[in-house]
Amino acid sequence: MAWRPPIFFPRTASRVDRPERVVSGRRGFLRGAAATVIGLPLLDCMLNESGTAYADGSDLPCRYFMFHTPTSLVTSSFRDGGDDFSTPIGTGADYALTRMLQPLGERGIKGDVSVVSGLYSAPIDVPGGYESDYHGEALYAILSGERSGWDRPAKMSSDQRAADALGDDTLYRGLFFQIDPTSGYHRVSFRVEDGRRRYIDPQTSPANAYRGLFSGFTPPDAEPDPAAVLARRLRVSSLSLARDEVRSLQGRLGASDRRALDEHLTNIRELERRISAIDLTPPAPTCVDPGFEGADPPDAGPDLPNQDARARLFAELVQVAFACDMTRVVMFAGTSTMTGDGMQSPLWRDRGGLHGQVQHGSETMRLAETNAWFLDVYADVVARLSATAEGEGDVLDRTAGVFMMEGGRGLRGSERNGDGRGDPNHSCDNMICVLAGRAGRLAPGQHHSVIGRDWHPYRVVNTALEAVGVPIGDPEISDVIPQLTD
Amino acid sequence: MGCSGEIAAPNNTRDDWTPPRGDRPGEVPGEEPIASPLDQAPRTAIARLSRRELDAALGQVFGVHGAALRVLPPDVAESLDEDTGAEIETFDTNANVKTASDVFISALEGLAEEIAVAASENHEAVHALAGCTPSEGFSDDDLRCLEAYTERVGRRMFRRPLREEEVTALVDEAAAFARDYDFYVGVRLIVQTLVQSPDFLYRVELGTPDESEVAEGYALHRLTNYELMTRLSLLILGEPPSDALLDRAAGEELSDEALATLADELLAHPRATEQIRHFHASWIRYDELRVANEELRHDMVQETEALIDRATDAEWSSLFASDESYVTAELAAHYGMDGVSETGWASYQNEQRAGVLSHGAFLSASSIEGTGTTPSRRGALIAKRFLCWTILPPPPDVNADDGVALSEDACKTDAYAVHAAGSCASCHDRMDPVGFGFERFDGLGGYREVERVNPSCTISGEGNIEGQVFYGPREFVSLTLESGALQRCGVQHFLRYASRGHTSGYEAALLTRLGAAFVGSGEDFRALIKAFVTDPVFRTRKEAL
CATH class of the missing domain: 1.20.58 (Methane Monooxygenase Hydroxylase; Chain G, domain 1)
Structure with a gap:
């Protein structure tokens, strides 16, 4: 069983010349842990007349996903007033794409996403803050909307919150894919229950992920x-x-x-x-088995994972998992936290990994180019969901997908600087988030610049959760960003 | 939490094998280590095998190599100390950090299916393992053949004979498949089940209670022969016991003499050499080099492996004190060694170099930006790996990744003077001087005498460990071998590896015994292993009542 390269959209594909749409289906419909299986292929005849709901009156499913990028916007060499090559230029619908954001144009999804810049999480012990340590604490605050201490996340990451609300009816309550096969101890999916932390193990093998989703899958026109x-x-x-x-x-x-x-x-x-x-009954004709059964992509070199090939396989699996309604929640990460310490790729390798080499040791333009690769993986997912028809529209119509980074752009000598040493690259100041989809009342296609202490990045997450019908719950940061919706 | 606590200091005499205060896992400050056998035994009865060990087992029984390494998630390499917050480098044997997560269980199930298909399709191997050949259809003889296969393969997989009810449960289900399909589908079911069985996955050690040792809510369990043989084989060979070893486990309890003889036999096996190398690779971590030049990387790994093999066949301390190294012409040129045109052992030709701490494989571990170095990071790494100091995480407001910012206006030693003030000093006063002693060696192992950022600054290469000045690896090694700190830390790491992450504070007493045996043997690493497996603790496990 040899690995085959996945088919993914060319970088230059525009919205008009994307591949033909794939119509989704709903194969397994479960209720609870002791579910009875009801084979329920999604055929047109099973939708209502307007194609907006199942014929039995139940709504088409909503989906939530987050893509986590383990970097910030600038390197150690950044100086105040310099160009970060990331923050969009201009606001509204006509904003200009920077180097980091170019994949939004190349994938033809600029109109499917909104960009929010100027977000802020305080490096002090306040709601949604992270006390003071960027590496060990900040990300937990960003992912949960809850202040955190050293390696002490509180409550739960947003994918867990979404899984609690959306996960009972599907094969998987949620999926957690991680591109880099090396998993550290700071993981981006977690929950704290009865005072005990539980980090969710990521699936780092596309082959194993595929097997979990499609083992036993029968092609639509074949006998069992x-x-x-x-x-x-x-x-x-x-x-x-x-x-x-x-x-x-x-x-x-x-x-x-x-x-x-x-x-x-x-x-x-x-x-x-x-x-x-x-x-085992034939599923919907267009719920397609991607068919990359076999081993994971071979390494690009000794101890050098082929991150790009792995990422594209996972992106394709997110698409089909949503399309076939095998899950409605995905956490998709580059690596564990700590700013990608150790994550290596031919894209940035000539010395110690993403963190040392790029985040600290290179120029900000090079970091922007690296971040563009991560954003391209996210954009790949968004483009795939947009190209996957469902009812009268596409899967993206009922999806909210957040692109979340680990940090932003601090300012030297500023009280808003995160790490207290004047290094702008370890700060949750001036962060950028991207929100894709048209679920709920999301109104994509804009750049919103929000400057002020109240604009915590988790507000983007809340907006996404609310759009897909997930209760925001009780995190310290419970507001949304009104500009992102109609 | 920050760098405000004490760094545990190395001991000062060769005869004192007590670990530094604060470094004994589970230690209560102010209390002396307890030497009771009850407190020295590992606690868990279900330490999970490492991915490497599982792969070796599947290769051993079914001839399928590499599948477990490919399919199962990697073993955790780092964890956080719950009490101190310090980052801990863990061995792949550490059972405490292994979880049976959804991802792991799913991967194991996939692995089981893959192995089962491969094993059942190899009919000749099935016949050989069963000791019989099935007929067409499924007769009573075939049922007995299936039973024989289950008993024989089950014994290898569980590392003990299967109980009757275990055989019955498996064969009943397998026979149903055999009748519906054929004999080999029955075999497939058996293999698929065995690979997912907890008795295969975990090193199950139920033992028998030792009534004479009960205290403070715990009882001591003595391992059965099979459990003991499994411990022995996994430790020395890195694989479960062979059929022949299992045969020797049958019968009366292995005497101390028999165990010692067995240990000698296993230590002479070629796999023992591989296993010793694996321990050192996991300790020094020279197999995870971040050296971009692939040829150089290969040469560095080869160099370190050669020295380990040589040192563990002779006096172990030569791993650190060797005057020569195994180099290719390219690696020799990289180090500045003249006249080396062929691969082989050659003198370092540099009075500061000695042993593995001069190797690029080690020196690159703490590099930044190619050849750059941070004395703090390198000093901390040396302190943790080779002196067994506990290094607490940096204070929350410090980004340790960058090191101290350097400029063309100041030399490195002046820039690092910032660490002498405030709460930084308690840690940096001790680990920075260790790193500075290696500063004449860049981040790829090359030799230099001036600073990279500011070439007008000469590197003195002066280091200091606990008030004693040294210049370069050779003098550092000389000091720490003389004090016994290096040997002590090596033994301590071995114990962590061999005990599978067991942390009850038992090392203090055991370490003293092992240290004495190690020194007494002339620092023979195999003698150290033998001392451990013949120690009374090796036969026991602690059980909470």
Whole structure:
């Protein structure tokens, strides 16, 4: 089973010459953990007359995703007054794209997204602030809208909040993809329950992610494959036996080891639930198996992952997972936090990784070019969702997708500078967020410049969550950004 | 949390093997380490095997190599100390940081399917493992053949004979598949189940309670022969016990003499050499080089591996004190060694170089911007890896990634004087001088005498460790070998690796015993391993009541 390069849109594709739309389908429709599988292919006849809802009256699904980029906007060499090559020039619909934002034009999605600049999270102990340490604390505040301490995130990241609201009816409550296969301990998906932190493990293997989504998938015009039927039976039986063995072992262990195996048992059950939900009846004709079964892309060199190939595979999986309604929530990250420490790529490698080489050690233009690659991955996802028809429109019509960075552009000597040492690159000042989609009342296609202490980046997240019907809940930062909606 | 606490200091005498205060995992400040066997035994009964060990097991039983390394998520390499917030480099054996997450369990299930397909399609291997050949259809003889396969493969996978109910459960289900399809589909079900079984995935150590050792809510369990053999084989060979070793585990409890003999046999095995190299690679981390030039990178790894092999076959301290190194002509030129035209051992030709701390493989680990260096970062790295000091994270308002900003107006030593003030001093006063002692070696291992940013500044290369001045790796190694700090830290790291992240404070007492054995053997690394596996602690586990 050889890896094959994915098909993705050419960088120069405009909205008018994108590939033909793919019509989505809803294959497995689950209710709760002990779900009964209802094969429910989405055919036109299953929608209402206007194509805005299922024939049974239930709404077409809304989706939420976030793409996390582990960098800020400027490097250590940045000086006040310099060009960051990132913040848009002009406001409203006619803003000019900077170097970092060029993928929005190249992918033809400028009209599908809004850009918000001037966002701010305070480096002090205030609501949504991060006490003082940029690396170990700031991102948790940005991802949760809640002040945080060193390695002490509070409450939950927004994908977890969205999964709680949108995740019960799908194969996966949520998916967490990470491009870089090296996973650090600061992860961007987390929740704190009963005082215990739980970092969610990212899926770093596109091949494993694909298998989880499409193993057992039957092409629409084919009879059920006997080999697939056997494989499924074997999976169910072997998991059942393994589950029994875990239970049996638990009975012979002390209390702490018994508890340690609880997670093992829980995740076997979760896997069994997903396998039982794989409907072997032919799904909707246009819910397409991307077909890249096999191994992950080979490394570009010794210990040098092919980040671009991995990213494109994950982007395609986000598209099909949404299109086939296998999940409605995705967290998609470049790497774990700490500004991408250790993440390496031929794009930026000649010494120690993204953080040392680019974030600190290069010129700001080079960082903007690197950030443009991350934004291009996000734009790839947005373009794919826009090209995926659903009902009378496309999947992006019912999606809100946030592009969130780790930092912004600090000002030397400013009280708003984050790290207290006058280095502008480790600061959550003047941050940029991008919000894609037309879910709810989102009104894309604008650049909004918001200057002031009240414009926390999590307000963009709240706007996105509200647009897809997720309760904002009780984070310290609970406002939205009104300009992003009609 | 910040750099306001003490850095644990190295000890000053060769005979004192007590770890530095504050560095004993789980230690309560002010209390002396407890030496009771009960407090020295690992606690968990279910330490998960590393990805590398699982791959070795699947290669050993089914001849499928590399699948686990490809499919399973990597083992966690770093974690945070819950108490101090310090970043900890962990070994792949560390069971404390492994979780059975959704991602892991899903990947394991995918791996199980892949292995099962490969194993069941290799009919000759199936027949060999079962010791029988199935007929057409599925007869009673075939059922017995399936049972034989289950018992034999199950024993290899679980590293012990299967219980009767375990065989029955597997064979009943497999027979149903065999009847519906064929014999080999039954085999597929068996393999697919075994790979996902907790008895394969975890090093299960139930043992038997030792009634004589009960205190403070804990009991001591003595390992069974099979459990002991598994510990031994995983530690020395990096793979589960072979059929032959499992045969030797059957019967009466292994005596101390038998265990010692067995350890000698295993330590002479070629895989033991690989395993010793793996430990050192995980400790020194020379296999994770960030050196862009691929040829140079290859040469550096080769250089370090060669020295490890040589040092662990002789006196271990030569790993740090060696006067010569295994270099290619290109690497020799990179180091400034003249007259080296062929790959082989050659003198460093530099009075400051000695051993692995002179290698590009090590010196590049703390580099920034190519050949750049930060004395703080390099000093901290040396202190953590080779002196076993605990380095707390920098204060919240400090960005440690950049080092001190340098300009053309000041020399590096002057710029770093900023660390002498305030709360910085408590850590930097000790780790910066260690880093400065290596400053004549750039971020790729090259030698230099003037600063990169400000060439008008001469690099003195003067370092200081606990009040003792040194210049370069050679003098640093001389001081720390003389005091025993380097050997002590090496033994301590080995113990962390071998104990799979067990952190109950037991190292203090055990370390003293192992240290004495190590020194007494003339610093023979294999003798150290043998001392550990023949120590009474190796036979036990601690169980909460």
